[in-house]
Structure formats: structure tokens, C-alpha cells
Amino acid sequence: MTHVLDPHALTAETPPRREPPTPFADVTRSESAFRAFLHGLPGVDQVGAQSRVAVLGTRSIKTTSKAWAIDTAISMVDLTTLEGADTPGKVRSLAAKARRPDPTDPGCPPVAAVCVYGDLAGIAKEALAGTGINVAAVATAFPSGRASRAVKLADVRDAVANGADEIDMVIDRGAFLSGRYLDVFDEIVAVKEACGEAHLKVILETGELVTLDAVRRASWLAMLAGGDFIKTSTGKISPAATLPVCLVMMEAVRDFRAATGRQVGVKPAGGIRTTKDAVKHLVLVNETAGPDWLTPDWFRIGASSLLNDLLLQRQKLRTGHYSGPDHVSVD
């Protein structure tokens, strides 16, 4: 165990565990109680979930509703760059695109946030000053989450200090898959605390959880621990966001609000590349959790290439003809 970053770690008293909201306050009283709660959630039938999203996928969204969906989707994009090769220049160029995605049309809404690694959060913050566009930073040893808690918390504090408005953390999938649910819970609680004012998105990395039962349990775990958003993926693992996974997560936030009164947002990330995909997700949100989630405050789409396709479709609706990839900016 590495404690070098936190000199008080060995001597500090363990604080009492933060209680989940009523009526679930006691479910974290012990490892076995928490396990019993999570495993007592209703199961998810994979075939049924797939056929439900297949039917929703046949919704025909045309004309005015398509225009609304495209603009809404643009305003929900967390425009993302998470590469080892990221530079301040790249981040500034992304920020410029975030403010005005379509330079030919001032009516085009800005995106919700720009998502970067923590060390570049300051650059993004500066580039987006006064725009109302948030800076989201990935933290907690993104994308694998394989570091000690002290390192992860330092990572979070650093990103927040650099100006991040939102922190996208990853859960410890190793702990989750081996059944150490309270470890995962405590870590989210600690990260939330380290976030201070910043909003916390909890990445479940559903591509590593694999089953929809596990996705439902992880969603509840993250919500009980105080996550403001639950997010599907890092984008580094395939499959990333899929419709059945998003369906289960939307059901989870819907049921959680019904039980506790607290609303949690959802962010599918990775793999949503076309306008059609984005519209399917909006239909899913609309018909699963309902219109309360159809704003950037409660639903985000983590993407990079998606934005250009949304812009092309938007131009098509506006002008009546398709342009081409040179009519939108490269990232």
C-alpha cells in the first residue's frame, strides 16, 4: 500500500461510513448486507432488454422532431479528447469547436462540456471562460483505475484544482467483480468528497462488467454512494455504450429517483458515432426514464466524432442537401 501522498493515512481514524439516502440508509452496514441488497435487485433478462431496444430503435423521428433531437443531442455532447498525444493546442481547438460547433450557423447550440485529462483541465478552463460550457476531467487513474486510493484522490484534487467542473471517475472493476462492493462504495464516497463542488460522474466500464445484472448492481452502487451521474464507459474498452446497457441504466436512475427522490444523470460514452445512434438514445431516454432526463443537466453523450455527424445532419435539414466532411471542422 502506498501512503506517501497522504502522511496522515496511517494515523487517521477511519471516519464512519457515509450513509446512502433513505430508505436505503442501512444497506451498507456490512459487506453481506450490501451484497444481499445488490443481489436482491430484480434481474435483467438480456433477451428481453435487447428486444425492447430493438423496438425503440424502430421509432421514426422525422422533420421537426428530428431537428429538435439533433439540437438537443448537440447540447448534450461532452466533446472528448483522451489521447496520450493531447496537447494544449489540441484542447484549445476542441474548446473552440465546443463553443461554436458549426461556424456557418450561429443558431447551432454549444456542447455541454469538454472532457480532457486532468492536467489539461486548466487549459480547457481558460479556453472556455465565460461560455457556460463545463470542463470535465477524467481522474482516478483513468482508464484502468489501477492505483491506490491515495493516488486516485490526489488525481481528483489535482483536476479540481486545475478548474474541472466535473470529474469522470472510474470504479474499481476488480473489486466489483470479486464482490468487494463496500470497497467500491467507499472509494466513490471518498472521490465525491474530494470533488468538492465539482460534479461526479461514475464510470462503470460496462464492457468489463459484461452482464446486464452487473450493470444494474453497479448503477445502484454508484447512486447510493452519491454519484451525480452514472456513465457507461471510458471509451478505451469495447464494447462501450450499447443501447441495452443504456436501457438498464435509465431504468436504474428512474427507479432510484422514485425510491429516494434524488435524480441522477446518465452518460453513455464511446461508440455513439452517428446521428441515428444519438437519436435512438434520446428515444430510449424519453420512453424509459421520461422527459425529465432530456436536458444536458441529466443526460450527456460522451463522444468526439459524433458531433460532426450531428452537424452534417443538421445542415442537411436546414439546406435540404447533404454537404460532406469538408463542410465541418476536423477536431
Add this chain to the structure above:
Amino acid sequence: MTITPPSPAQPSSQVFEYAPAPESRSIVDIAPSYGLFVDGEFVDGSGEAMKTVNPATEEVLSEVAVGTEADVDRAVRAARRAFTRVWGPMRPADRGKYLFRIARLLQERAREFAVLESLDNGKPIRESRDVDVPLAAAHFFYHAGWADKLEHAGLGPAPRPLGVAGQVIPWNFPLLMLAWKVAPALATGNTVVLKPAETTPLTALLFAEVCRQADLPPGVVNIVTGAGDTGRAVVEHDDVDKVAFTGSTEVGRSIARAVAGTRKKLTLELGGKAANIVFDDAPIDQAVEGIVQGIFFNQGHVCCAGSRLLVQENVHDEVIASLQRRIGTLRVGDPLDKNTDLGAINSAEQLARVRELSDIGEAEGATRWQPDCQLPDRGFWFPPTVFTGVSPAHRIARDEVFGPVLSVLTFRTPDEAVAKANNSTYGLSAGIWSEKGSRILAIADRLRAGVVWANTFNQFDPTSPFGGYKQSGYGREGGRHGLAAYLSTGDEQ
């Protein structure tokens, strides 16, 4: 002909409102009048023509001939001729080729069939497009494959066709029920005289056109439109060797009486009052989807509809709350709109029956719940309806409503679930929802129903036999078992 589309049924306060997305009806050409299809030709009927209407608007779509006894006689003679001279003696592999050709034509003209079906029947285009028409084609493909392999069907070394099949089908799945009847009959070497339902004859008449397009020899398929009298003439004709009927138990009984004591072979696919059993360990969200699919698919005009929900008492409130929320998202309205989930009730007569039984349900003490949904002004409409607090003694728990009306009952133990599920004069289908495989198998074993679905509902496939217990009828359709109904194995003599 000018057409007024049905008014939209959705409240306009939605954040994400789906703009109308109507499928174009220009793809289908509806003639002002239709004759009977006899011996490969369209001929006039001797009866007084009847009108067929679009149940979503009450607009008259076309006039259709009514076949009399004399017309039916002509059709049966044509069928007999075709059987003895052409279709019977034909090489089985060649019969298969015709069936493959019909199947492909159904696929090629799928949109036309889907639009016409939705216009004449009132069902949502999403269902006619994604379920009815593809399944109808699948039945022809499946049976085309059997045509030259009948001696390997386990029905004896040399099964032989029966001759002329008289077939009477219902209005809930007009084309699909036609396919369920015609495909196995032709594959086994029989010829047919088919009587489509009075309110939904149009896709059968379009199918007649497909038979001509496929160069099917004249007389192999004859389609005689009309109402009850025409159907009776088909069933009672002396030269019919086999009678197949799908429809109400009441009519089925009279057919059984008419056929009793004759040489005719009979299969009946009648009503149902299926139990959809939800255990407390069910995948609740998918179970709710399955309940919705079970009762609101095709406006509940489904003989195997999951019209009795049996839910374990300890999850009752949770399931009902979830169900009501889900029903609130159903889109009721224009059947041709691609986003419509629930279309029109097929006829004024059926609407009256659904209303009457629902009123009785309320009068007997059950609690009626309907979502806040605005129905179009014209046409035949009934909102999705859930009755809670239903007792097994209530009529809405016993009678087939054949509409979008769900009766909710509860149970405490698996034994009670089985007892209540089997407590019906019908036995067509049932559903079980549980994450526990051993429970599903144990319960399915004890249910007296022809089809038991586990963690799903209303799934159909041509390879799977379908049919009922008790007053839901006898004989099976589809699969290897379905072939037996159209073959003589030598045991009969």
C-alpha cells in the same frame, strides 16, 4: 377517393414530440370492387356485395363480392379439378418451387401487404410490417421446404394429401392466418377454398393476385369472400375433405357439429384466456414489457393474448405501478403512423363487445384503470385498460374479451398460480416470468396450455406447432405436427 387521416391521439405537451411519420398508402392500389377468386380468375359473386371499411376512420375502402352456396360449389369443383388433374399428381419438388415463389413474392411486395393490412384491419404498421408479413412469408418458406420431404416427417412411409381443404380464417391476422392455412395445405398436396373474414378480405385478395403472379395452376387456391353464410357453405360442402377453422369458440362448436359424422378431418384453433404468471423473482422490467406485449399486441385481438395477469402478491404493487407507467408511454392512434403502438379496434361490433365486458368488469367490482390518452374522433377505438382486484369469478377473468383489456389477479404460492392459471375453459397459451430455470420447467409441466412462453410472450415461428387444450380447439398448426392435419397416413381407412 379522398382520405382523411385519423386525428393524432397524443397529447402535445410532450418535450420530445414525435412528428407524424405516416407510411405512404400510395404503394397500394385498392380497386373500387373485388370479385371472388375462383379457378384462377376473378369472377362476380352471386350474393349482394359487402363493404369493407378502414376501422381507424370508418372510410369505405372497397366493395367485396359475397359468395353464395352456388359460388362456393364452383370454387370447390375448381379445387377438386386442380387436385385430381394438376396439384395432386405434380412432383412434390415442383410444388415446393411454387411455394418458394409465393414466399419470395410476399417479401418483394411486403410493404404493399403491410399497408393494406393496416388499412383494412386497423393494426399498427409497425406490427404488420415487422410481424404479420415477414411471418407469413416465413410460413411459405418453411412449408416449401417440406413439400418434397413428407415421407421423412415421421407420419408414415407414404403420407398422402387429403384433397380439398375448406378453410375459414379470422380478422385479427388476415394475411398471417391465411399463410398458416394455405402454406401447409399446398405443401402437402391439397388444394384450398379459403374464406377470409368479413371485415378484412383485402390482403387475401391481394394474395390471389400473388398466386397469379406466381403462375400457380388455376384452382389450387380459391378465395371466396363473404360472411358467416359463406363460411358455412365452405364447411358444409360435401366435396370438402378437410376443414380448418380459426376463430371464436362459438363458431368452432357449430363447425364441429356440422362436420361430425362426415369423413372430413377437422382442426380448430379457437379462443383463449391466457394466464401470464409473474413470480417475485422475475426480471421485472422485462416482465412488464412482456405483459404489455402480451395484451396490447394487435390491440389484444389475439387468441393467445396474455389477458389474465397472475402476479405474485408480494410484488403486485411494484409490478402494477411499473405497468401503468409503461402503458402511459403507449402511442395510440393512426395505424399507418410508424410510431403507433396501439391501433384501432377492428369493427364496431367488436368495440361494442369490448365496452360491454369492460362495463361488466367494473359492475362486478374490479377497478378499471386507463391512461390519460386522447382517442381519435372517428373510427373504432378503445384505450389500453387494466383491471385490478379481479377475482377468478369475474367475467373479465373468464370470458375472452379480445381487446386491449388486462385482468390482474394475484397468487401467493406456485400451486395457487397453477390452479388459477388452469382454472379456465380455454387452454391456448400461457406465460411464466421467473429468473429461476427449474421453476419455469416445473410450472410449464403443470400448465394445461398448448404454448407456454418463458420470459417472453407472443413469439411465433413456423417451425413451432401452435394449438390449444380444452375449448381452445384441437389440432396443431406449424412445425412437423401441423403437417399431420393435412395428410392421410393410411390409418384412417
